[in-house]
Amino acid sequence: MSWYYADEGVRRGPVSPQEFQELIQSGRVRDHMLVWTAGMPEWKPLAQVADAVRLPPPLPGLSAEPGGPAFAPAMAAVRFGGFWQRVLARMIDGFILWFVGQVLGGAVVAMAIPGP
Numbered sequence: 001m002s003w004y005y006a007d008e009g010v011r012r013g014p015v016s017p018q019e020f021q022e023l024i025q026s027g028r029v030r031d032h033m034l035v036w037t038a039g040m041p042e043w044k045p046l047a048q049v050a051d052a053v054r055l056p057p058p059l060p061g062l063s064a065e066p067g068g069p070a071f072a073p074a075m076a077a078v079r080f081g082g083f084w085q086r087v088l089a090r091m092i093d094g095f096i097l098w099f100v101g102q103v104l105g106g107a108v109v110a111m112a113i114p115g116p
Contacts, residue, residue, distance in 0.1 A: 006034040006043065
């Protein structure tokens with residue numbers, strides 16, 4: 001039994017039931033998106049056919065919609081920082097470590113060398 005889903009107005013599929021569950025768990029297919037499989041008279045939102053996909057119900061108080069109340073971070077797609085964000089983060093980390101090293105190094109030198 002293959003599944004189809006609509007992603008921004010574009011029909012995707014067919015995908016196997018296992019692939020479909022992986023798409024749902026990774027957050028690529030969400031509750032508001034339209035889905036269809038053989039035997040369904042029309043396309044329906046995933047939330048209405050979740051039993052057919054055999055997924056557990058959502059946790060109480062969590063919304064599957066991004067930006068909705070108490071959005072579950074585990075359902076969000078991971079977005080890593082780009083090249084320049086990582087370069088800037090590396091420079092900031094380097095400065096912090098350099099500064100701490102200077103302070104600690106100065107304290108060690110001051111304790112090791114007796115004053116006049």
